Amino acid sequence: MPIISERDKAIIQQQMSTLKQPVRLINFTQELECEYCRDTSQLMREVAQTSGSLRFEQYNFVTDKEMTEKYKIEQIPATVVMDDRDHGIKFYGIPSGYEFATILDTIKMVSSGQSGLAKETKDYLRTLTTPINLKVFVTPT
Amino acid sequence: MRLAFQMAYESPLVTAEAIEAIEFPHLAIKYNVQGVPRTVINDRIPLEGAYPERAVLDAIKAAVEGAKA
Numbered sequence: 001m002p003i004i005s006e007r008d009k010a011i012i013q014q015q016m017s018t019l020k021q022p023v024r025l026i027n028f029t030q031e032l033e034c035e036y037c038r039d040t041s042q043l044m045r046e047v048a049q050t051s052g053s054l055r056f057e058q059y060n061f062v063t064d065k066e067m068t069e070k071y072k073i074e075q076i077p078a079t080v081v082m083d084d085r086d087h088g089i090k091f092y093g094i095p096s097g098y099e100f101a102t103i104l105d106t107i108k109m110v111s112s113g114q115s116g117l118a119k120e121t122k123d124y125l126r127t128l129t130t131p132i133n134l135k136v137f138v139t140p141t
Numbered sequence: 142m143r144l145a146f147q148m149a150y151e152s153p154l155v156t157a158e159a160i161e162a163i164e165f166p167h168l169a170i171k172y173n174v175q176g177v178p179r180t181v182i183n184d185r186i187p188l189e190g191a192y193p194e195r196a197v198l199d200a201i202k203a204a205v206e207g208a209k210a
Contacts (some may be wrong), residue, residue, distance in 0.1 A: 035156070036164055049208065080201060087150045088149045088151050088153075091159045092158060092160045092165060093159075093165065099161070102143055102159065106146045109150060115151035118194055125155065128152055130154070130208065132180060132201055133157075134181075135179050136148070136179070136180045137177050138143045138159055138162065139162050139177045
């Protein structure tokens with residue numbers, strides 16, 4: 001049974017119809033001892049099915065070690081949203097509620113090629129010389 | 142959350158992770174999460190609640206300056 005209802009699917013399809021560049025949804029999962037892995041994979045797969053510009057890829061957290069290391073995956077379920085470049089955008093856990101909308105917005109942002117940030121922010125980020133990591137804790141709402 | 146992802150997209154030096162606090166209680170404890178959203182910059186500097194772009198930028202600037210000092 002699909003996670004996304006027919007009604008929501010139509011809304012998402014509408015939103016995704018404006019995608020410009022292809023976006024990859026890279027999902028890391030495993031079969032056992034991961035309560036939300038199966039649902040996260042299914043959800044991401046269903047999202048990917050709403051547009052020809054979206055590609056769903058799945059890797060096993062344990063056995064696909066090379067990919068896990070490449071994308072620096074630390075726990076699962078994990079989903080990386082990227083285009084032809086890894087931008088360091090990761091979602092740990094199942095994106096539900098408000099965070100599901102965040103995933104859709106992130107897909108649109110990556111596809112548009114524009115971060116949408118203010119000029120002042122962009123200017124400052126260009127001056128960075130050391131890495132910045134932002135962990136944002138969220139809950140399903 | 143969107144802001145963190147926007148910054149990661151804009152800069153190759155910025156990485157952003159959304160973490161479902163309920164699914165990863167060990168991380169929620171490690172980073173002292175009592176309410177959400179809680180942003181942690183470079184594993185050290187917490188930002189409680191949702192902030193406008195300017196405020197997050199200022200916090201990042203402070204983190205960078207703090208690391209230099």
